[in-house]
Amino acid sequence: MRTKEMPDAASREDTARRSNFARAPLLLPALIFAAGCAWGAGSPALFWPSLATVAFWGALWLRNLSAQRSLLFFLGALFFVGVYGASFHRGWRPADDLRHLPQAKFGADCWWEGTIQSVPVEKERAGERTTTAIFAVRRAWLSGSWQSASGRALLEVRAAPVGGLTLSQRLWVRGALRRPGEPRNPGDPDWREILAVRHVAYRLKATWSDIRPLNPGSWLGRQIGMARRWASRLLRTGIESDPEAVALLLGMIYGQTGGLPAKTEEDFRLAGAYHVFAVSGQNVGAFLTVGLALLEAGRVSRWRWGWALFPAVAFYAFFSGGSASVGRAALLSSLVLAAWLIRRPVSLLNLWGACLLLFLALDPLSVQDVSLQLSFGVVLALLLLSGPLSRWMASPFVPDPFIPRSLLPRAARFLERVGGGFALLLGSSLAASIGALPFEIVHFHFVSLVGPIANLLIVPLAELVVTVGTLSLCLGALSSLLGVLLNNANWLFAHALLATVATAARLPAAGIAVGDPWTLLSGTPGLRLLFPATPLGSACLVRRQGKVLLIEAGERGVLLPRIDPIRRFYGWNWLDGAIRREGSSWRIAPRTPWGVEAAFAPMKQFSLTNTLCLQPVAYAFPKRGAVDAGTALLFTGKELPLFVLCLDPPSGVEAPSPRPGTIDLLLALGPAAATPRHRATLQGLWLSLGPSGALLGELDRKGTPRKVRSLGRSAVEVTLEPGRIQFRPYRQPPLSYAADPAQEDKGATSQTPSSPEGSVQ
Numbered sequence: 001m002r003t004k005e006m007p008d009a010a011s012r013e014d015t016a017r018r019s020n021f022a023r024a025p026l027l028l029p030a031l032i033f034a035a036g037c038a039w040g041a042g043s044p045a046l047f048w049p050s051l052a053t054v055a056f057w058g059a060l061w062l063r064n065l066s067a068q069r070s071l072l073f074f075l076g077a078l079f080f081v082g083v084y085g086a087s088f089h090r091g092w093r094p095a096d097d098l099r100h101l102p103q104a105k106f107g108a109d110c111w112w113e114g115t116i117q118s119v120p121v122e123k124e125r126a127g128e129r130t131t132t133a134i135f136a137v138r139r140a141w142l143s144g145s146w147q148s149a150s151g152r153a154l155l156e157v158r159a160a161p162v163g164g165l166t167l168s169q170r171l172w173v174r175g176a177l178r179r180p181g182e183p184r185n186p187g188d189p190d191w192r193e194i195l196a197v198r199h200v201a202y203r204l205k206a207t208w209s210d211i212r213p214l215n216p217g218s219w220l221g222r223q224i225g226m227a228r229r230w231a232s233r234l235l236r237t238g239i240e241s242d243p244e245a246v247a248l249l250l251g252m253i254y255g256q257t258g259g260l261p262a263k264t265e266e267d268f269r270l271a272g273a274y275h276v277f278a279v280s281g282q283n284v285g286a287f288l289t290v291g292l293a294l295l296e297a298g299r300v301s302r303w304r305w306g307w308a309l310f311p312a313v314a315f316y317a318f319f320s321g322g323s324a325s326v327g328r329a330a331l332l333s334s335l336v337l338a339a340w341l342i343r344r345p346v347s348l349l350n351l352w353g354a355c356l357l358l359f360l361a362l363d364p365l366s367v368q369d370v371s372l373q374l375s376f377g378v379v380l381a382l383l384l385l386s387g388p389l390s391r392w393m394a395s396p397f398v399p400d401p402f403i404p405r406s407l408l409p410r411a412a413r414f415l416e417r418v419g420g421g422f423a424l425l426l427g428s429s430l431a432a433s434i435g436a437l438p439f440e441i442v443h444f445h446f447v448s449l450v451g452p453i454a455n456l457l458i459v460p461l462a463e464l465v466v467t468v469g470t471l472s473l474c475l476g477a478l479s480s481l482l483g484v485l486l487n488n489a490n491w492l493f494a495h496a497l498l499a500t501v502a503t504a505a506r507l508p509a510a511g512i513a514v515g516d517p518w519t520l521l522s523g524t525p526g527l528r529l530l531f532p533a534t535p536l537g538s539a540c541l542v543r544r545q546g547k548v549l550l551i552e553a554g555e556r557g558v559l560l561p562r563i564d565p566i567r568r569f570y571g572w573n574w575l576d577g578a579i580r581r582e583g584s585s586w587r588i589a590p591r592t593p594w595g596v597e598a599a600f601a602p603m604k605q606f607s608l609t610n611t612l613c614l615q616p617v618a619y620a621f622p623k624r625g626a627v628d629a630g631t632a633l634l635f636t637g638k639e640l641p642l643f644v645l646c647l648d649p650p651s652g653v654e655a656p657s658p659r660p661g662t663i664d665l666l667l668a669l670g671p672a673a674a675t676p677r678h679r680a681t682l683q684g685l686w687l688s689l690g691p692s693g694a695l696l697g698e699l700d701r702k703g704t705p706r707k708v709r710s711l712g713r714s715a716v717e718v719t720l721e722p723g724r725i726q727f728r729p730y731r732q733p734p735l736s737y738a739a740d741p742a743q744e745d746k747g748a749t750s751q752t753p754s755s756p757e758g759s760v761q
Contacts, residue, residue, distance in 0.1 A: 026353030036082025037367040044091020050083035086364035098151035104142045111141035120165040131160040153204040167221030172212035177202040184533040184714040187569030234476040238484035253469045254320040270505035272451020276462040280325035286466045306337045324372035381435025390427030429455040445568040448511040454504035461497040515571025526721035534562040537690040552580040612637040639722040641739040643667040662690035
């Protein structure tokens, strides 16, 4: 007699996984189409080749509809459709003509007429309120006449009254167009690329006195503005005296993060919890939970009448700013409600693919939007990984399946429930962290190590805050007493969340910097000196054999936060030393983790590596008077040219660059330039860096600068290698010079330090 074997857990899980993918036919096409959009967004030159390739793959697909290879041909055609669409929007789509207007557009007396095309967002920093919105230009007053124009600009209005700008409002704005700021340091955001994703090429700054409203805006825009002001008033009721808690509630309920202190925002980033401010599925889920609960309370079937929440979900998406994350969540929720209405099974993977296809079909360039990447990436990781991870972590707490549950002791059942709940939370947190990891590395160069564990407390607290805040909005409108009670309860939850985040952020090694992949692969040959534009002349970062030394010429408390994006870009987590000048003496701090304060001690000599030594010296410019002793640092190293770094020479000295707040770098091009007493004939190069920019000149034997050229106001990196010195302003072509390393047998100072690595004398 043949018996039918029961499938084991592994086979059941494999069968369930195959059925899930079979019920998600849109998942793979969505990923293929997104890959095509990402490739095409890089260059408009791919437009015609991709169009021809689409025709080729489409013909193959149409000729082989019944063959098994038809799916491959279809996916190939879909990939190149994505390339075609993104390259078209990148360069071949009818572009705005703002860039073709005359140079008068950069004058302060220009007037612009247009319409606000996004929900205005109000932010308050240092007591000054700024309102930003996308402004679609229709015509411009230039050089005494109106000219037709089209295009979009980022409108930034200072001191605008609350609710002064609304969606779809027509305005006259006086001000000058400005190009988005270019990055001046490695790791700085490229606002040109960020705004180009939203088809914005210029910024338009104005004050409220420069605004002339032409109409009150559309009905929807007015309702959204009124709803945001109404929500702000209700959420503040009873807790007005605590602006930090109010700002946290406003940011978590509808994304109004402008009032949060910078320190609080940094704590949320370090703790890996900044996602709580991204209005997304968590907020839409809480909103739907309250709505469905109200339907159940009214004895209305949510399966049949859930579609009635469509308008409310759409309005909430606009109300919270209309970002990619809330748009994805609102669309996904609407599709689930529609599936309930027509009684169709719900496959979240298939709905995820449908949402991504719809987003990219409407705007292929949105594939470069960081918000969209994080939103869809995290949700996909949750759908694919949270279940397997949770089951794996809960397996130690699962009792023997052959023992009836009625016979299990209470301790075993309690352990199963607690362990299962903990495994579900940890599995979901790990899955979300894995989904966000590649985007955090590429865009932010930072990974929170405490995030997966800290989110075990942060996520439930955040859900509690959002749910209670939603209830406060719904019930506070009916009873002010209920609103006050709910807001005060939420005040406790908000402070519990702030305390948890602050504790996680203060843990040692809460997060690590992860360098840009291309930077890590390129390596750092020779000796590199990076002068960051924070501004120029405030610091010098020395790199040699994986070691990093900071030479400070500015205030430390201001300097380190400005350098932080640079150190994240390069992946520096330790500072191997910090040097600064106090009066006429030099002081040095030992090796510490980045950002940790250390005591400074007097310095006579410091060996960064076995092949590089720094020491204070007295320096002289021939026929120009001596610079005081201790105002210069002499760098000596194996196979390196001799060079000296001077910080802000005294004002009475006639030096090549007697400007205040500057750093001067003088390099000898040959061995004859160095003497045992460190006096130079200065046949070499001179680099002067200050807030007004960088200057590079050649020095003759008398020390006179000639052929002085400007290197701009961006960061400057100096690379010193055997036989070559290279100056590279950030994102500009380098300038190279030939150089000979100083030789010991010609009377030069020894180029090899005698002290061990990292030693201080």
